[in-house]
Amino acid sequence: MLRVENLVKCYQNGNELLYALNSVSLSIEEGEFVVILGPSGSGKSTLLNVISGLETPDSGSVIYDDYEIFGLNQKELTMFRRDKTAFIFQAYHLLPFINVEANIRMGTDLKGSQNISEIIDGVGLRGLEHRLPYELSGGQQQRVSIARALAKKPDFLFCDEPTGALDEVTSKQILTYLKELQNQLEFTIIMVTHNVSIAQIASKVIKMTSGRIVEIINNAHPRNVNEIKW
Numbered sequence: 001m002l003r004v005e006n007l008v009k010c011y012q013n014g015n016e017l018l019y020a021l022n023s024v025s026l027s028i029e030e031g032e033f034v035v036i037l038g039p040s041g042s043g044k045s046t047l048l049n050v051i052s053g054l055e056t057p058d059s060g061s062v063i064y065d066d067y068e069i070f071g072l073n074q075k076e077l078t079m080f081r082r083d084k085t086a087f088i089f090q091a092y093h094l095l096p097f098i099n100v101e102a103n104i105r106m107g108t109d110l111k112g113s114q115n116i117s118e119i120i121d122g123v124g125l126r127g128l129e130h131r132l133p134y135e136l137s138g139g140q141q142q143r144v145s146i147a148r149a150l151a152k153k154p155d156f157l158f159c160d161e162p163t164g165a166l167d168e169v170t171s172k173q174i175l176t177y178l179k180e181l182q183n184q185l186e187f188t189i190i191m192v193t194h195n196v197s198i199a200q201i202a203s204k205v206i207k208m209t210s211g212r213i214v215e216i217i218n219n220a221h222p223r224n225v226n227e228i229k230w
């Protein structure tokens with residue numbers, strides 16, 4: 001169980017204080033597929049970064065089971081992030097001088113034992129294993145970053161617009177694979193997206209506006225990926 005209580009995160013914007021997160025509270029059960037929706041600037045990425053321990057809030061707490069991550073010291077927080085979480089960013093952050101397969105293996109070097117060959121098939125990168133990142137399209141690089149995150153076998157997978165650079169067919173292929181793997185390994189997915197279609201496959205949808213949660217929808221019957229219209 002992940003509990004988020006009264007998160008506040010402000011930025012100084014000229015003379016004004018901008019509330020990127022304004023008293024945000026929510027809870028997420030293990031194994032959920034959570035989608036965070038909202039207009040640009042509504043605080044989605046900030047929420048994802050704070051929940052995952054990448055950024056520190058001004059106040060409030062993020063509690064995994066029974067420990068508060070901002071009560072951990074820097075070393076403990078790093079261990080938590082290394083052992084429990086993986087992140088798929090909008091920017092791919094691939095290592096430029098090693099090939100596709102080695103980039104994906106970077107995930108397992110940290111922890112985990114996912115079969116790299118299965119993952120390469122799952123994200124549709126078969127045949128491209130020996131290329132360097134600059135020899136790939138943007139969408140292919142994003143698939144490497146997705147594969148690297150999955151190779152880590154996380155308990156919590158945080159995704160910031162993971163299919164933003166992908167076409168419909170590839171996006172659906174990746175989402176299908178993500179859901180299959182989630183059923184198999186029972187990890188939790190928390191995904192920021194602008195794509196309202198993706199919300200239909202989520203078990204929980206969190207809608208944000210101006211740093212606040214305006215609606216939380218629990219979806220008892222999430223759709224299959226092949227049922228959604230893009």
Ligand SMILES: Nc1ncnc2c1ncn2[C@@H]1O[C@H](COP(=O)(O)OP(=O)(O)OP(=O)(O)O)[C@@H](O)[C@H]1O
Nearest residue numbers: 011012018020038039040041042043044045046047
């Ligand atoms: N490091 C920062 N310094 C100052 N302001 C910031 C910083 N990071 C975010 N903000 C501001 O906080 C607000 C929320 O930003 P955030 O990136 O969380 O929004 P978002 O909903 O993810 O937007 P988008 O959909 O465009 O990615 C925005 O107004 C943004 O300009």
